Structures are given as structure tokens and as C-alpha cells.
Amino acid sequence: MSVRTLPLLFLNLGGEMLYILDQRLRAQNVPGDKARKVLNDIVSTMFNRKFMEELFKPQELYSKKALRTVYDRLAHASIIRLNQASMDKLYDLMTVAFKYQVLMCPRPKDVLLVTFNHLDAIKGLIRDSPAILNQVDETFQQLTEVYGGLSAGEFQLIRQTLLIFFQDLHIRVSIFLKDRVQNSNGRFVLPVSGPVPWGTEVPGLIRMFNSKGEEVKTVEFKHGGNYVAAPKEGSFELYGDRVLKLGTNMYSVNRPVETHMSGASKNLASQTQESIAPNPLAKEELNFLARLLGGMETKKPSDPEARFRLNLFATEEEEEQAALTRPEELSYEVINIQATQVCAGDYTSQIPLPTCNNLELRRPPLLLSNQHVTIVPVLTNRTSRGVKSWLGSWGSLRSRTRRGRAPARGTICLP
Amino acid sequence: MFRRERSIPLRGSAAALCNNLSVLQLPVRNLTHFGVVHGPSAQLLSFAPEGLPLAQRQLHAKEGAGVSPPLITQVHWCVLPFRVLLVLTSHRGIQMFESDGSIMVYWHALDSGDASPVQAVFARGIAASGHFICVGTWSGRVLVFDIPAKGPNIVLSEELAGHQTPITDIATEPTQGQDCVADMVTADDSGLLCVWRSGPEFKLLTRIPGFGVPCPSVQLWQGTVAAGYGNGQVRLYEASTGTLHVQINAHARAICALDLAPEVGKVEHCHGECVPDTQVCGARFCDPSGSSFAVTGYDLAEILRFSSM
Numbered sequence A: 001m002s003v004r005t006l007p008l009l010f011l012n013l014g015g016e017m018l019y020i021l022d023q024r025l026r027a028q029n030v031p032g033d034k035a036r037k038v039l040n041d042i043v044s045t046m047f048n049r050k051f052m053e054e055l056f057k058p059q060e061l062y063s064k065k066a067l068r069t070v071y072d073r074l075a076h077a078s079i080i081r082l083n084q085a086s087m088d089k090l091y092d093l094m095t096v097a098f099k100y101q102v103l104m105c106p107r108p109k110d111v112l113l114v115t116f117n118h119l120d121a122i123k124g125l126i127r128d129s130p131a132i133l134n135q136v137d138e139t140f141q142q143l144t145e146v147y148g149g150l151s152a153g154e155f156q157l158i159r160q161t162l163l164i165f166f167q168d169l170h171i172r173v174s175i176f177l178k179d180r181v182q183n184s185n186g187r188f189v190l191p192v193s194g195p196v197p198w199g200t201e202v203p204g205l206i207r208m209f210n211s212k213g214e215e216v217k218t219v220e221f222k223h224g225g226n227y228v229a230a231p232k233e234g235s236f237e238l239y240g241d242r243v244l245k246l247g248t249n250m251y252s253v254n255r256p257v258e259t260h261m262s263g264a265s266k267n268l269a270s271q272t273q274e275s276i277a278p279n280p281l282a283k284e285e286l287n288f289l290a291r292l293l294g295g296m297e298t299k300k301p302s303d304p305e306a307r308f309r310l311n312l313f314a315t316e317e318e319e320e321q322a323a324l325t326r327p328e329e330l331s332y333e334v335i336n337i338q339a340t341q342v343c344a345g346d347y348t349s350q351i352p353l354p355t356c357n358n359l360e361l362r363r364p365p366l367l368l369s370n371q372h373v374t375i376v377p378v379l380t381n382r383t384s385r386g387v388k389s390w391l392g393s394w395g396s397l398r399s400r401t402r403r404g405r406a407p408a409r410g411t412i413c414l415p
Numbered sequence B: 001m002f003r004r005e006r007s008i009p010l011r012g013s014a015a016a017l018c019n020n021l022s023v024l025q026l027p028v029r030n031l032t033h034f035g036v037v038h039g040p041s042a043q044l045l046s047f048a049p050e051g052l053p054l055a056q057r058q059l060h061a062k063e064g065a066g067v068s069p070p071l072i073t074q075v076h077w078c079v080l081p082f083r084v085l086l087v088l089t090s091h092r093g094i095q096m097f098e099s100d101g102s103i104m105v106y107w108h109a110l111d112s113g114d115a116s117p118v119q120a121v122f123a124r125g126i127a128a129s130g131h132f133i134c135v136g137t138w139s140g141r142v143l144v145f146d147i148p149a150k151g152p153n154i155v156l157s158e159e160l161a162g163h164q165t166p167i168t169d170i171a172t173e174p175t176q177g178q179d180c181v182a183d184m185v186t187a188d189d190s191g192l193l194c195v196w197r198s199g200p201e202f203k204l205l206t207r208i209p210g211f212g213v214p215c216p217s218v219q220l221w222q223g224t225v226a227a228g229y230g231n232g233q234v235r236l237y238e239a240s241t242g243t244l245h246v247q248i249n250a251h252a253r254a255i256c257a258l259d260l261a262p263e264v265g266k267v268e269h270c271h272g273e274c275v276p277d278t279q280v281c282g283a284r285f286c287d288p289s290g291s292s293f294a295v296t297g298y299d300l301a302e303i304l305r306f307s308s309m
Helices: A006-027 A032-046 A049-055 A064-075 A085-103 A108-123 A130-147 A152-164 A174-178 A268-276 A283-294 A316-325 A387-391
Strands: A192-193 A205-209 A213-219 A226-228 B003-004 B022-026 B032-037 B041-047 B053-060 B072-079 B085-090 B093-098 B104-111 B123-129 B132-137 B140-145 B155-160 B167-172 B184-188 B193-197 B203-208 B217-222 B224-228 B233-238 B244-247 B280-285 B291-295 B302-308
Touching: A006 A032, A006 A049, A006 A064, A006 A085, A006 A108, A006 A130, A032 A064, A032 A130, A049 A130, A049 A283, A064 A085, A085 A108, A085 A152, A085 A174, A085 A316, A108 A152, A152 B244, A226 B085, A226 B093, A226 B280, B022 B072, B022 B167, B022 B280, B032 B072, B041 B072, B072 B123, B085 B132, B123 B184, B132 B167, B132 B184, B140 B203, B193 B224
Parallel strands: A192 A226, B123 B167, B167 B217
Antiparallel strands: A205 A213, A205 B244, B003 B302, B022 B032, B032 B041, B041 B053, B072 B085, B085 B093, B093 B104, B123 B132, B132 B140, B140 B155, B167 B184, B184 B193, B193 B203, B217 B224, B224 B233, B233 B244, B280 B291, B291 B302
């Protein structure tokens, strides 16, 4: 499908994430300066120039599972800690909200206005940091450059790509259920009234012309809906009235946000799709993640005591309960990537795996995020057959010998 | 007036593509075949009016290089003089199967040679014209395949140039036997329509320019082109001259699918139906008289059916 979809997907989901985190920070009465630091850290990581460069490269979309890993890392680029249950819920809320926004866009091009709404709101959250504001504005310019000149047909393809990404996602969100935006079966309510999209005429008229092009007859017919003309077009400038409300912060009012797991998926085909879709550990997806995360410059907090846990649920008990009762088919199978800056070549990372006999990779406490390292598993006398199959998908790492391989000079050896 | 009939359940939901429903009627066996694209797979099923769906089959796009399984853009039955073939277009190429989807008889890989890195490469738009099958591509080129009466000896006979933007849909109707009757129309993302006459060499007869919106769906009937546009309008043109005859402000959103029942002749609003909370992505008449039609919707794992009362 379209290879220009990822920036829109990432920025809009990121925007939703910030809205939700902002709401939870208030709900947990986190002191103002700490809350501001959280948001500033996440926004500055998100809009980092190197990261944006990777993001804007033409590429296909990866799976929801792969993308979740990026947001996991992004959230933890700040001083907050999220348990898996809270991270799952956060991601659910983000994806459902953006799916709704894409579905409801009157014109395919309006997804750009939704993105601008998110950026406008993000700028409001980090008002007092001019450096970060500048980063966001630069991204705005990039969006205008890439998407400003696209045709309606290209936006149609982007829309279709996004909807395929979100297909069969029916998680119910209580804030949507309360606002009658979502039905109890998880489907979104599609209104048949209101303004038509900019450039569309109100339905109900048949006009007939003769061979000279003169209008000779008009007939009106009753259209099922109740539509009115569009008042004006939203602005695509850096500042302006977007007109469209999709993508603005719906969590401003302090309301608890629960999600209801939709239960067992009845769609065999969608389950088949997941099983024939690339395994999250597939080489391509991990390379993508390493590229993207490699561009993320994360700062270590000066004071480890500054970290605190954020809960997406009202109580800790609820959080525990949610973790236990999450349906199998909706689990995200977290990939814990602790990728640091890596050398060119096949990207490697440490992945905590069940122990392979005696070889267990563990990052030595010495390694800090700014060091330039190549992580090379060194086979020692203690290795066994199990190691080879574990490394099966990493061609350049596959050791053809049983004996240890000397690492390159300057690299740090692992025990 | 139409009323709702019992829906046909699908194994997988319909993808948010345009023209996402193909119907093949087999009146002799009183069977109707339906084809719907789910994403990386397409679902075929046969249905007899009084019973349950008889047979279901899933087809996948042929794999190739790339990160994820290739997505299918369209599935469509092509009725030729001596055989019926099922054509499946994807981001890798064009596959042709026997009408029940059991055997693949032909594979054509798309040539992405001159595509820029930001361009999506795919095939889309399928129609049969005489013993030819025409398939559109991302570049605007329309590939014409010559289909033998039987066997897999299918040959790419021509590449039609006429469009600069990705093809969205192709429609054909049987030639009346006269020399200059148009029998094929192709549509693209810019809204441009090209009207052709088929033959050993296809000839471009008319161009009907767009007006800034895509034309995702087009039909041809007795010298009239019916086109649905991204701004909700349906326009009827005379195929040979390109003159606009009728303009209908039909919908409040982009039109995704348009079908004509060939045995009926007039333009009159007979019926409006609203499928609640569903974005329609495919619509077809199930019989030539237009007495019944079927509809698919994004995220919906069923085919909705309507028939006249």
C-alpha cells in the first residue's frame, strides 16, 4: 500500500498517547514540574531530528506489535514507569482513538488536518520549552513538504493503508461508549447528518444536460441523510483554524478511561492473518525497530529516585486484574529491545529470551546509552547446540564454529 | 423498493478498498459466487438462494520480496466467450485462476522498474473484453492479456497508455458489432476517463477529463459511461463524444463502488438504503435485471443482501 503512511500513523498515535498521559498525570496528582518534565522528555524524544528522518523515509507499515515497541520505548524515555497492563491499555486507547479519527475523516486529505490538530495540542503541552517547540515546528514543515502536494488519490491510498492496519480492531472504550461514539459491539457510530466534506455538494439533486452542455432539467430526490453544506475548509498552514475537531484532546475533562476487551475474535481469517504475518522477531521488523529506536536519543535521569509509576487504571488492583484477564488474542507479546547505538551492518540487540542452556545474554552494568558498541555473542566453552538455532535468523551472527570467535578490537565482550 | 435479505457470513472482514465485491451468477446451477478482499487474502464463496453458503475458499497473493505478505487490491470474475477466469490483483502482480479459484493458470509479476521510492506499486482495475482481460496498474498503464479458449497459454498482447495516474477501475460491455462503438472505459486517480474500442489493437476513442477528484468506480452501458467520483457525484457521459448528460449529487462521501443492472435503462432514483454504522466498500447487482444486490462494508464480516419487493 502507500509507503508514506508511517509518519502520519506515528505522530497521531503519539499525540493520543500524550493526551492520555497528560490526563493520567493530573488524575494521579503528579506535581506540576514533574508532569511537565515527563511531557517535555517524551515530546523532545518523539520530535528528535534523527528519529524524524528515519520515520519519513518511504517504507511499508509494520505490524501493530512492532509499533507498540516504539511507543513503549517512547513512554520510558521519560521518568515514568508503566506496567505492561498499563502500557497495553495505553496502546489500546491510542489505536482505537486514531482508528476512529481516520474512519470519520470527511475527505481522505483531512487526516493531515487531524495530524495538525495533534501537533497544535502538543505545542500547547510544552508551551514553555522553545527548543522543543522549534522541533515540533520543523516536523510541521516536513509534513507540509511531504503531504502538502499529494493528490486526493494518494490520500485515498494512505487512508486505505491506515484502515487495513486497523482492520478488525473493536476494543470498546468507555469514553466512546458514553459519548455514543461507539456501539456496544465496538463499531463506531457513523452519523448521516452534518456538514458534507469540503468539495462535496449536499446530496439530492439530479441535473440533466443536452448535447450542447446546457442544463435542461433538474430533479430532486430524497437522500436518506440530513446533510448541510460545509462551512469552510480547514487551514493547512502552521497556524490556523483546522475546523475539524478530530484529533483534538477529548480527555481534557477528567474522566476515567476504561477499555473493555472485545472477547474472543470470531474472525478466523484475522487470526490466520496474524499467524501468517511476520513473526515479531522477524529480521525485517527488528531491523526497522533498531533503526527507529537507534535514532531515539534517550537521556538517563540524573536522579534514579525521580522515576515514578504511572497507572492507567484507577487502582493497582484493577491494573493487576487487567493483566490477568487480558484475552490471549489481544496480547502484544512485548519485545524488550535495549538497542544502543549500533554499528553499521546487521543491527543487533539484546532480547531477553528464555535461557538457552548456559548462555544467557545480559547487558553488563557498565554499558550506558551513549557508548558505541557492537554486541557480539561470544561463544565460550560452555556453549551447546541450542545457541545456533537461537541465532538462526541473524545471518551475520551465525557462528560457523563451535569455538569462541574473537570480537573486534574495541568491542565489549559479554560474559 | 428493496428489502433486506439474510446476510452471508464471511470468514474475514472486508478491507477498505474500492470495488470490493465481485459477483458471478451461474443461473444454470442457481448459484451465485461472491468474492471479497480481506487484506492479504481474498475470500470466495458460493451461495444458493435458499441454503447456506456452499463452498468457501481463501486465496492469497503470490509472495515475493518484501516485509509483509502482499496485499490484494481487487478480485474479479471475468466472463469470456469460452471460459470464466478469476483475476486477483495485488502489490506484486496479477494472478489468474480457474473460476472456482482452484488452480492458478497465469502469473504476471509487476515491473516496478521506473517507480520512484515513494510510489506504491500495484495492479488494480480488472475487466474482460471479448477474449481479452484488461488489468490496470499503478503507473496508469493498462495491460491487455489475450486469453485462449482453454489452457494456460495466456499472453500479454498490449500495454495501453492513456493515463498518468494509478488506474482505479475498468468497465466493459460487449461490442454491438459496429466499427466505432466504444466497449471499454478506464478510470484513474485523477478522475480522467479514457474510452476505448477493443480489438487486436485497442484504440483510444475519447478522453473525459477529471476535475480534481479520483474516479474510483466506473460502468459502461449501451454507449453511456456512468462514473462515481470521490466527491460523491455520479456522472453519466456519452461514451463516444464525452458529453456530460447527467450529474447527480448522490452521496455525502466518496463513492467506493458503482454497478449497473444491464437490463434496465433509466436514470431515476428508486431507492435509498442506509446501512447503519458501516462504510460501504463494495456493491454489485446480483442479477442482470437489478432485482437484487449485495453490499460489503469495511470491518464487516458479512455480505449484506437486498432484493426488491
